[in-house]
Amino acid sequence: MIKIYGRKRIVACLKYLIPKEAAEKWGISERRVQLLCQQGRIAGAERHGRIWLIPETAPKPKDARIKTGRYIKNQPESPASEVPDIAPAVQQDGEQYTFLLPTELAAIVPRPRLIEKIAPPGSSLTYIQAGAGYGKTTLLKQYASQRDKVIWLFLDERDSNILCFLRHLEDAFRQKLSRFEFYTTDLLPFSAEDTFVHRALAALLRAIGRCKLTLILDDVHLITDSKVKDLLTRLAQNCPPGLTLVMAGRDELWGELFRLEMDGRVAELTQDDLLFSREETEELWGFFDEDAYVATEGWALALQSYRMAAWSGKLRLPHDDRKLHRYLLEEIFKQLPENMQNFLLATAWLPEPNPAECDRLLHIQNSQEILDELVRRNIFTTQTSPSTYRYHTLFSAFLRQNGNTLGREVLRRAMLDSYARKEYHQAATYALLLDDAAFVHECIDADLGRPFGQGNYGNIRGYFDCMKAQNIELSPRVLLARGLYLSSQGHFHEADQCLREALPMLGEDRRIMLQVLAHKARILRNKASLEESSTLIDSLLPLPADASMEDWYLVMIEKIHNLTLSTRLAEALELTQTMLEKCVSRGNTRVRAWFKRYLTVIYFFKGDYLKCLRYYEKSLSLSGEEQDWLSRHSVGAYAAKAYQATGQEEKAVPLMEAELSRLRRLGLHEELCINYLMYADILLAEEVRKSSQGGGADFSSFHRYLELAEEHAALKGNAQNYILFAKILRLGAELFAQPEKVPHAIKDILQMAEDVTPFFQTIAYGRVASFLHMLGQDMELSKACYRKAIEIGEKHGTWNIPMLCYGGLAAIYLRERDEERAEEYARRFLELSLQYGHRYHFRLKSLFGEVLKFALNRGITPEFTRAMLEYGGYAAQRVYIHTLGAFYIAPVHDRHSRVKIRTQKSRELLAYLLEHREGVSRERIYADLWGDSEGDITGTFHTRRGEIRRAFESLGAKNPIESERGVYRLNMEEIACDYDAFQQAADIFMKDPIPENAQKVVAHYTGRYLDDLEALWAESTRLRCEDTFLQAAEFLLESYRESGERAKTLELLRHCTSLTYQGHRIPSEAESERKKK
DSSP states (O other): OEEEEOSTTOOOEEEEEOHHHHHHHHTSOHHHHHHHHHTTOSTTOEEETTEEEEETTOOOOOOTTOOOGGGOOOOOOOOGGGSOOBOOOEEETTEEEOOBOOOOOOOOOOOHHHHTTSSOTTOSEEEEEOOTTSSHHHHHHHHHTTSSSEEEEEOOGGGSSHHHHHHHHHHHHHHHOSOOOOOHHHHGGGTTSTTHHHHHHHHHHHHHTTOOEEEEEEOGGGOOOHHHHHHHHHHHHTOOTTEEEEEEESSOOOGGGHHHHHTTOEEEEOHHHHSOOHHHHHHHHSSOOHHHHHHHTTOHHHHHHHHHHGGGSOOOOOSOHHHHHHHHHHHHHHHSOHHHHHHHHHHTTSSSOOHHHHHHHHTOSOHHHHHHHHHHTTSSEEEEETTEEEEOHHHHHHHHHHSTTHHHHHHHHHHHHHHHTTOHHHHHHHHHHTTOHHHHHHHHHHTTTSOSSTTOHHHHHHHHHHHHHTTOOOOHHHHHHHHHHHHHTTOHHHHHHHHHHHGGGOTTOHHHHHHHHHHHHHHHHHHTOHHHHHHHHHHTOSOOTTOOHHHHHHHHHHHHHHHHHTTOHHHHHHHHHHHHHHHHHHTOHHHHHHHHHHHHHHHHHHTOHHHHHHHHHHHTTSOHHHHHHHGGGOOHHHHHHHHHHTTOGGGHHHHHHHHHHHHHHHTOGGGHHHHHHHHHHHHHHHHHHHHHTTOOOOOHHHHHHHHHHHHHHTTOSSOHHHHHHHHHHHHHHHTTTOGGGHHHHHHHHHHHGGGSOHHHHHHHHHHHHHHHHHHTOOHHHHHHHHHHHHHHHHHHTOOHHHHHHHHHHHHHHHHTTOHHHHHHHHHHHHHHHHHHTOOGGGGOHHHHHHHHHHHHHTTSSHHHHHHHHHHTTOOOOOEEEEOBSSOEEEETTOTTSOBOOSOHHHHHHHHHHHHTTTOEEHHHHHHHHSTTOOSOHHHHHHHHHHHHHHHHHTTTOOOOEEEETTEEEEOOTTEEEHHHHHHHHHHHHHHSOOHHHHHHHHHHOOSSBTTTSOOGGGHHHHHHHHHHHHHHHHHHHHHHHHHTOHHHHHHHHHHHHTSOOSSOOOOOHHHHHHHHO
16 A cells, blocks of 8 residues: 655545555456556556556446347446545645546547548538537547647627627637737727728638638627628638638528539538447447447437446436436436536636636636536536636536526626725626626726726727616716717717716716816817817816816816827927926926926927837837826827938837737727828838839738728728828829829819828928939929928928938939038038937938939048938949049048059059949950060959059948950949039039039039049040030139129139140130131
8 A cells, every 4th residue: 555645735545546455446357457557548657657546445447348228247346435536625834735546548549530520621610500508619529639720719699799709709719820910909999980891801711811711700609790690691602722711610501602502612511410329429438338329319418427337327318308417417416526516616707717717716726627527527618718617508508597697797706806905807707797787887987097898899899888777877977988989989979978968967076077187188189170179178177276287187188189180389399398387386297297298299299200119119118008008198109200310220010019909909999090101101101112212012001001090090080181092192102103193182182282281281282392302203393392382391390301301302312413402411410310319211222322423422421421322322422533533543532642552553544444434344444455465464463453442442342343255344432533523513514504504614624634644545535625614614704704794704814724635725715706706
């Protein structure tokens, strides 16, 4: 005999037998005992190393080899005392604990003949129809065990509400898929529309996409809502190829699915299919009893119940089938230990018993062990998640009928416990089950201080329906809560009616009065206008002297928010600073942190992304509960866009996802529209960048969020800003794919821009200008729109878009060879970018590449410019080559500091390659530069190349000479050359010969081309430059003479005579007069 002392909290001594001792006790062989242990048929047997230990009290297993009741040997029945029980409670240091002894695991019979009928090829739906207890769920478990990615929904009465069902479905999918782009809260504002089911299905199918998975919906007979049935019907009709759809319920197919069945797309298993055969029954029982089988008629629940009930001996089965299942359930229940019976009766009314909650409600510590044991013994209990369980419907109904008032009392205790723990939503859910509308009212009243429902708006609708059905008069606070609920769904008119009804009932409750009026201001902002909202807020000011800082925040944040959205940013900032000082004087650091958090939004609208992110990151120290409550004025989207704009784009998308998740969880739909727009803008910028760099762009996610934004904008009465922004974003995505649409779309945008706030006006004019600029269309309109955006932005102190407009104008003026204006705008562009932290736009090479290179040449913010060239992936210009006059190289930022190239021949080779930029063969180089040499020309050539390379490397540049298949050329990426600037000025002068353009040609010509090199191979270029210069000089001289500008004439003549050139001279004044005559 072996004595084993239990776990840490168990001091009772348990006696165990080894297989040899058990064999002697039961009169069977030791080998048979070993086999029974391996089969799990001996209650409580445990394996320690190679030895099986068997509890001394374990009953001898029945002999499964005896098949029929007629020939069962006359064996003594197991005494009742041998039924497995909960061990008696034992004391340890004054505490009471319960230890549950393990029992025999019930068998599950594999049913391959039925599994192969599920989801046959060509079917869109498998429907399993049978009454309670026919093994639908067990069969589906066997099927699911053979599949990957199974999503299983146990439906209940709550799912007969379209929003609850969609939320349940969403949660189940999200547990299996790492990314599932379906959110019930996105659909909530449209729940009253006739097209809601179509909208929900489209979103669901888009989220599922091509994923391969199995969706099982169990107990669909509990669905009575027509919208849920319509959704399921449409899902079956449009089932994507990768989705296997299986439903199980007690009722026959509903009418809408008949057509699908007639088309042969429904695989149906009926009640008759699920009946157990004699062979399956024998495998389940381990023996066969014909009388019992005939009585049960193959009904799975009866068979399984009979098997468990028969543990205590023979049963007399009733002939009335309607009483059979109840009789068997009673027999099973009676065999359970008393503690387990009490547990089941106490928890029967809990929708999904949770071990921690059960321990708390029942004052025990072993709920987890009891529930696990029920699952292990297959006592009609299923584990639905790591922390929740569910009783079979029939078993639950049996327990509720037999539990008198115990179960409902525990449910009420659970309700009160949740309320005490401030879990008001859970408390209200329990109150609904108890049909206690008054307590539902209490829960909503208590939870008013924070967003109520955590996104479970299907349940919230049920709360108000329950109170309405029982004629509960709503208090002002609950009317306010209903107004919050309605406005969060976009039903601003109904919300306003609720608040109007609440106002006369408020009496002296100043706090609730402020809450009502502050929320009314929010409604007016969305329903009517910012002006009306601000007028209402102003009517509340000043607050009484004894008003708390929380009350001040409740009112003033609405005013500050309105000022910000109106682009009255100086006023918004001043008012925020005033409130911060008030918080300091009151010593309220908590509310001060709330106001500072909102500076994230103000500085975003100002275009100061560095300060925007500074205040956002400080706000992260607020508690999660505070951040939830403050989310009615969301800041995360602005910070996400600021992260992208400052070059920290890896933070933008995760932050946007987190912010949207928070808003969806809280059900704050009034903030979703701008958040979707900001996310779409972030995604568009990234795809445009990829496209501009030659990569593949994918606008699918962008379009999804843009469509969501457009849908939510349609719910607002005051949504001109958002509708315009959405139109601009859509045009940005279609710009290159459908350029023919651009002129018409731009006309609409500019017309709409007249009716929006200044911030969105800058977006309209700035984006239109950039669209035209990138397409090369109507550059005059592009410049006019750039200037308009700058004018509006400077007036209102918002620099997000105007700063980019300076860059756009600089790029256009560079293209037009107007370097003076280009320099003016490039300087402003780069100085503002540096001041406010803007970086991301420098990746748009087609717009700003030449501006950056030009700025570097002109020494504009040189360190920042070089950093942006590197950030944007540009090859920065590092070397300046001077050709007009003396030939030399220098740093691009200091063009007078000459860098020596070791030999004259190296200088000549560099000049030669500069002249022949298209590339030249090595043989031709040898002929033109070393034609008379008899030495090692190849060695000399490579030596001179090395000298050029070292000179460039001394300036931080790479080797400029490239070769491919014997052709050598000069890589100009890091090179700026005065000849190029002169040629650009010459081209403009030839097209438009006016004095200003002539002056630029003369100014750029500083000497004869390659004047200090013989360079006969460059003579044609040399003469062309001289001729161009002379034409410009003569034109300019004639202009000065005609206008009588003698000082400028003399200055020009002095400049010309200072130049050395051959074959030409400037005519004297007398010669010019004779020529004119």
